[in-house]
Amino acid sequence: xxxxxxxxxxxxxxxxxxxxxxxxxxxxxxxxxxxxxxxxxxxxxxxxxxxxxxxxxxxxxxxxxxxxxxxxxxxxxxxxxxxxxxxxxxxxxxxxxxxxxxxxxxxxxxxxxxxxxxxxxxxxxxxxxxxxxxxxxxxxxxxxxxxxxxxxxxxxxxxxxxxxxxxxxxxxxxxxxxxxxxxxxxxxxxxxxxxxxxxxxxxxxxxxxxxxxxxxxxxxxxxxxxxxxxxxxxxxxxxxxxxxxxxxxxxxxxxxxxxxxxxxxxxxxxxxxxxxxxxxxxxxxxxxxxxxxxxxxxxxxxxxxxxxxxxxxxxxxxxxxxxxxxxxxxxxxxxxxxxxxxxxxxxxxxxxxxxxxxxxxxxxxxx
Ligand code: F6P
Numbered sequence: 001x002x003x004x005x006x007x008x009x010x011x012x013x014x015x016x017x018x019x020x021x022x023x024x025x026x027x028x029x030x031x032x033x034x035x036x037x038x039x040x041x042x043x044x045x046x047x048x049x050x051x052x053x054x055x056x057x058x059x060x061x062x063x064x065x066x067x068x069x070x071x072x073x074x075x076x077x078x079x080x081x082x083x084x085x086x087x088x089x090x091x092x093x094x095x096x097x098x099x100x101x102x103x104x105x106x107x108x109x110x111x112x113x114x115x116x117x118x119x120x121x122x123x124x125x126x127x128x129x130x131x132x133x134x135x136x137x138x139x140x141x142x143x144x145x146x147x148x149x150x151x152x153x154x155x156x157x158x159x160x161x162x163x164x165x166x167x168x169x170x171x172x173x174x175x176x177x178x179x180x181x182x183x184x185x186x187x188x189x190x191x192x193x194x195x196x197x198x199x200x201x202x203x204x205x206x207x208x209x210x211x212x213x214x215x216x217x218x219x220x221x222x223x224x225x226x227x228x229x230x231x232x233x234x235x236x237x238x239x240x241x242x243x244x245x246x247x248x249x250x251x252x253x254x255x256x257x258x259x260x261x262x263x264x265x266x267x268x269x270x271x272x273x274x275x276x277x278x279x280x281x282x283x284x285x286x287x288x289x290x291x292x293x294x295x296x297x298x299x300x301x302x303x304x305x306x307x308x309x310x311x312x313x314x315x316x317x318x319x320x321x322x323x324x325x326x327x328x329x330x331x332x333x334x335x336x337x338x339x340x341x342x343x344x345x346x347x348x349x350x351x352x353x354x355x356x357x358x359x360x361x362x363x364x365x366x367x
Contacts, residue, residue: 008317010041012057012108012116015074016048016124020143020157021298022306023074023119029310030117030141031065038318043111044075048120049127050082053100055107069307070297074119083127083260095258101134108136115322117313119143121155123261125325125342132323132338139316140325140338141309145294148192151341152327156309159301161188161293162198165238168289169203173236180233182224182276182284186241186269188293193240193348195293200238200363201354207235207364209272211242211250212348213355215366220272221279223364228282235282239272241265246367266290308333 013030015023027044034040044064045057068075081088087100108116115137118128121144128138142149145161165187176183185205189195193210200208207223209215224235242265244250253266266288273286298306305328312326312333324335348355355365 008038008040008114008320010043010112010114011317012043012045012052012111012113013060013076014045014048014052014116014118015076015078015143016118016120016127017078017080018121018144019073019078019294020145020155021072021160021294021296022156022302023076023078023143024068024071025298025303025306026119026141026143026156026310026313027075028065028068029307030313031060032062033311033314034317035062038314040314040317043113045116047077048079048082048124049084049087049104050079051077052104052107053082053084053087055110057111069303072296072298080123080261081256081259083123085127085130086260088258101131104131105134105136115139115317117141117317121146122149122342122345125149125338128325129323129339129342137320137322138338139313139322140341141313142325142327142341145195146189146192147194148190148345148347149341150344150346151325151336153330154305154328156298156302156306157294158194159305160296160299161195162202163299164293164296165195165199165289166202168287168292169199169205169236169238172287173203176234176236179283182235182237182273182280182282184237184239184269184273184276184284184286186239186266186286186288188289189240189242190265191242191345191347193242196238196240196243197348197352197354201358203236203238205236205238205363207237207366208358209237209239209243209366210348211240211244212350213365213367214244214246214248216246217272217275217279217366219364220366221276224276224280224282228280237272237276239269241268243268
C-alpha cells in the first residue's frame with residue numbers, strides 16, 4: 001500500500017497487547033520525529049483498538065510526549081481484549097462479539113488519519129495486516145518482553161525483562177545459599193524461553209528449563225542431588241512459564257474467553273518445586289516473578305532501540321511504505337512485511353550459542 005509522503009498529514013498511534021518497557025520511548029520517538037522532521041500531526045488512540053472503535057483519543061502535543069522516555073508502561077493505555085474484527089459487547093446481559101471494523105474506519109476518517117503506527121506483538125500485528133488490506137495504511141513496531149516475534153533479532157522490552165529477572169535470581173541466590181534450599185524461579189515468555197535462558201545464564205542458574213527443550217524430571221532431580229552430594233547445598237532452577245515435562249503438557253493458569261490469545265500460562269514453578277522436593281527430599285521453594293518483569297523503566301539498551309524503532313517507523317510513513325514492521329537485523333534497523341513477521345513465532349534453537357556455552361559450564365537443561 002503506497003501513499004505519497006505529502007499525502008500524510010496526520011497519523012494515529014496506539015499500543016496494543018501486554019505493556020512493555022520502552023513503549024513510551026517509541027511513542028516519543030514517533031511523535032517527535034513526526035512533528036520535528038515531517039510536520040505530521042500525531043493522534044493518540046487510547047487503550048488500543050478499544051479506543052479506536054469507541055472513538056477515544058486525542059491529538060498529542062509536544063508536551064504530551066516530552067519527559068516520557070524513561071517511564072514504564074504506556075501513556076496511551078493498552079488492551080489485549082479488543083480485536084476490532086471480534087469486538088466484545090454486552091447484549092441482554094450476555095457477552096457477544098461483533099465485527100467493528102466499519103466503525104473503526106469511520107473513526108479514522110473522522111479523526112482525519114492518513115495512516116497509523118501500531119506498537120504491539122503478534123496479535124496487534126495480525127490485526128494490522130488485516131487493516132492494511134481494508135485500506136488503512138499501517139506501520140508496525142514490534143514490542144514484547146518475550147522476544148518471540150519473528151523477523152527481528154530483538155524486541156524492545158526484552159532486555160529490561162532480562163535485567164529484572166537476573167536481579168531476582170541474584171537476590172534469590174543469596175537466600176538459597178543461606179538456607180541450603182532448592183529455589184525455583186518462574187519467568188514469563190509464553191511459548192518461548194528467551195527470558196529464562198538469558199537471565200538464567202546471566203544469573204548463574206544451575207538448571208534452566210525452557211519450552212523448546214521438554215524436561216525430564218529425573219534429570220532435574222539428579223542435578224540437585226548431585227550438587228547436594230558434592231557440598232553445594234543449594235540449587236537455582238530458572239523455569240520459563242511455557243516449559244513442560246517430556247510427555248507432559250503446559251501449565252495453564254487461566255483461560256480468558258474474551259481475549260484473542262486466551263491462554264495464560266503460569267504455575268509450572270509451583271508444580272516443579274513440589275515434585276523436586278518430593279523426589280529429592282531437599283527443601284524446595286518457588287517464586288513466580290509475574291508482571292514484575294513487565295514493569296519499571298527501560299534499560300539503556302531498550303531506550304536506544306525503542307528510539308531507533310520509532311524514528312524508523314516515521315521514515316516508513318514518510319516514504320509511504322505501509323504494511324511493514326520495523327525490525328533489527330544485526331546492527332541495522334530495517335523493515336519487513338508485517339504478514340511475514342506474524343507468520344511464525346521465533347523460538348530458541350536447541351543449539352543456541354548460549355545453550356552450548358551454559359552446557360559446557362555444567363548447567364542442566366533437563367534433557
Ligand atoms: O506477552 C507478554 C506476556 O507478559 C507473557 O510473557 C505472559 O505470558 C503474558 O503476557 C501475560 O499476559 P497478561 O498480562 O494478560 O496476564
